[in-house]
Amino acid sequence: MIGGYGSKPAVQLPHYKYIKLPNENWCTNEHSIYNLLSRKWNNPVIIGQSIPPPMSDFVIEKINNTRAVLFGGLETDDDAKDTVTNNIYILEISIGTVLWQCIKKPEAIDQWPVGRGFHAGAIITARLGCPMLVISGGRDNNNDTLDDCWIFNVTQYSWTKLDIPHIVRKRWGHSLSAFIMNPHCVWMITVGGAVDERQTLVINPNIVMLTELVTDSRGEWTVGETFDTNEMNSQDYKKKYQQQLQSGRRIWLEEYQKRNADIELSIQALMKSLEEREKEKESETQIYYQQLLEQMEKRKKKEIMIYRHQLQEKDRELHVVLQENQEALLQKDIVILEKDRELQKKDWELHQSQESVLRYQQQAELTDDHWVINKDEVTLTKEELGIGSYA
Template identity: 35%
Template sequence: KFTVPSVIGQCCHATDSFTINKLNENRGIIFGGAVCKNGFSTRTNNVYIFKVTQATIHWESVKRGSISGGGLRPKERSDHAGAIINGAFTPPALVVIGGMDSNNQLLNECLLFDNVTTGQYNCKKIRLPESVAGRYLHSLTAVTISPNCVWLVIIGGYKGVGWRDIGGGIKQPKVLPITDSNRVIMIVELVCIEAGGEWTVQSVLGGNDLTSKKYQEKYDIYSKTRTWWMDQLMEYPTEKEMELERYIQLLQEKLQVAHQNKVSLQEALVEANQQAKVDDHKLAMKEKLEEVLKAQVQVHEEKQIITEENEKLRAAVAYNEVWITEIEEEKRQIEEEKRKVEDENKQAKKEKEQIDEEKRQLEEQYLIEKQITKELKTKVADNELYTAKLLKEREQWSHIKETSTIGLQFNYLIPSIDNLEYLSDVQVAKRKLFLIQGDKPQLMNWEKYGLRIGVQGDSLLPSDTVEVAVVALVGGQFQFPPNTVLVSAVYAVSLSKPLLKRLKLEIQHCVDLTGQPALSRYLKFAIAPVSTPSLPYQFSTVEGGEFKPDSWYGSIQRKKFCLVAIVGEKHLPKSSTNGDESEEEQEEQAEEGTEEEVEDGNSDSSSDSDETKDPPGTSSGAQRESNSNHGVEEEGDTGGQPLFEKGNERVEESKDYKESQHEEAIAPIPCTEISSDFNSKVVVSTGIIENMAYAGLIYYEEKRAEDLVAFTAAKDLNALLEFIDKKHSQAEVGQNILFRFKDYDGHIELKFDAPQEKPFTGWSIEPHLKPCRFLRCDVDKFGEANYPLPSTCLISVYGSPAWCCTIIALFYTTGWSG
């Protein structure tokens, strides 16, 4: 039944070509259109909000100043299209696209009116392509795809006005419809950003895109999820809402009855007025009518109040549902995170158990292998001792057997291992016994301690066997020629019996000859007798050594054995006068005499007479070698004819020369000073000092109250490094470094104030020596009689495990200077 409702507020004027859209159950919005002013159609930009009840329409005109948006006021327009869009967390908003302005010009824009239900009106523009917004007299529909996604479907319309020539110079206007298949139907995807509630354009699809596979897949995905969330958004009335609805329906029924009564009374009153019959009954009826009218107004007011309360309740219920949904989502996320943390903890615990088990197995395996290694070392040592004993006994028996023919070539020699037992005040790194068997060439490799021994073919008879006893020495009471520095370990070599050909000794040195072959001229081999009447052992240089620039080994061929080492000349003496030259010649002659003495005292000799017997009061061994050489056969290191001299006369000369040399010997030059006799001659370094290589070794030892770190520096020689490793056999080896000193008085210093890449909270690093500095002279003294230990700096590392902030593992970097 159609009724004529009552109008409250400012109603809109007679308008056409406008848009009207529904906001909610009883509210709507009207925008734009054309009104008639002074007989002409004028386009407007008026905005009206209306509210419809049973018999009343409440109008509200939105004033110009009440619309915010940075001063944006929509232009006057008509023939446009509009639609209402809704989001899960935003109020309804009006979208307006296209239209014609007051100048009959096409409007190419899209406007968004939001907050239209709250009274806080806001207008903003949404950027769309001209192919979408540039049209009028078209249709616009909003399809809600998801709580935060809306599709705007635009269909048809006109793209402008053209002119058609009808003849006679007369043109008529005509509209231009949109015929492009890609523009006839277009879809705009709007997405609401939850953070600010802003609507933005996600994509624009033309007519050609609607048939693409990508669009079909996207539509299928939205269709599958849309049914589910639509059910979630569906509101089911509560008991109180149903009761309110029933009460409202009852009031509406009463209002309808009252309205019917009002109509009846009005008809009766009209009839009474027409008949002009006024009596008490009619007056009572009039009073009753007034009462009914008052009751009707009261019922209307009560209904309006109930409607407002119902809307408030609905808003509260929607807010509570949103709040509950957010809480449930947060709870779900927390439970998911908790489950992930529990899984990670279980995985970490499992990995820790596996690591502990592997560590336990490795420790057990290490202990077993350590015990096996210890047992094997014990067995090897016992076997070596037993083998040496057997060889010694065999040699003694062989000596007894061959006494009848020994005078043909060589004197009697005691087993080689006994020859080296007379060494005194020396630091032994390692002893080794080698066997030479047969007439084949052989190589005895002892590079672990810096020595190689080469045997030429036919050095023995095929059935012969000779012992070679070698001792690697890292220090002792040694005295080397002036202006020299020791650049190798010292080796004592002895044979059980002489060979037919010379042996080739290859000894490791620490001078880097790479790219500097001229330095090899300043490297010399130095020898000293194994047995000496008094310490220290006096070394003298010999000629004939070979030093290759691409090798760290020097080689020399020897037939007579003693203490052997390599030394380097430190400085070049300046020959300014003939006197200086004569002094150098005298020094060279003195060195040659010393070499002859050493070779003579350690030569392997034989005798054709009975003069090989020891003098009264002497014992076999070292004295026998120096005092019983009759008929010595000596051959120079570089070749030549054998020299035969009377043994006793040669010994006499050696003793006289030794005494004179001892009286004129020059003491070794300390690292911090140079003797005045030599200082006047020094003008330039040979380069040996600057090219000596050194090694820095780091060892870690665990103590109860601290962890101890030891940094040790020594010459880069295998024998010295192996000797140091044995001293720290229970420690863990750290990072090793190789370095050189810049000059003779150089040093190297550890710095503990370097910036650290990793934190060391809870740890304390304390060096025992401050500054932690190594002087070159101190490093070079290792091995001298008064310096049996290498230069070492101890560093204590303390940790505080009881402190909660202490890091588990310490990584600390030290700097270097010098």
């Protein structure tokens, strides 16, 4: 539930507008959603900057389970002044939120209905994926009754004027409904309303009017026959009704069969495409596998070359170290040989000294206990052999 006017609200919610009218009523743009399961009212969160102002006497029609379209109505400003509008609002409802989109008349386009209130509207969904909003009549800013009928393409945001009979379209405060006979034919039913600002009501036989709307292969709408209340009780109407029902059943069946055939063809084409894709995939897999093997082989060869180079560098380093160690060992061998020569010399000198001592001892034994040796017979050594004197 959106907007409208009525008595003073008990609570004024934030983010909405409430305007007091001269007749003590109030106009608002408040939103309320009724949950059929919980049987409770709640106020949704509004998203976007295109929320409608306080307004009334507009039409709002359901497009699908989550979308709706709103057209026209009386907008009330802060000074409580009403102005009719020809703006279109598309709303999308999700869990607890409402998103608004406003579509205004472009300056370069003339094919657009004038602003109005108290008009009637209905949604036509004969063609899949292409909902249409049809509106008729209403009152303009001068309270004049409008004499026109328009159909709005909700997908393309474009208006088309329909040339329906004057007695059907010139009224306000009435209602519209659409009965889909087949994908190409819709019966628009207009009920009630008034014809002037004095609220002169529509009278029989024009209270209920049935207008046939037909669409061609290009999607353009044309107006067919129109029946008033009396004509809808005639045999011609009943015959046409039966013909339309039979035609509708035939068209629905043909479209169903065609759709099934198209689906079957699509499935076959898809299966063929999948098979071709599978073959391409296998070929791509083989190519990829071959490329992968080649890359692995190249990488392996490169790694082997790097490893060989590293081994060569290591061998070169070890060879240098080995040469250095061999040179060091050679130097040590030379030092050891020199030390060995020195030791041999020392051993020889020691041996000579020992022999000399032995000779002197032997000579001393031949004399008395006190013996004297000639100084020329003394040989000096580095080792101490005894204590004595010479003469």
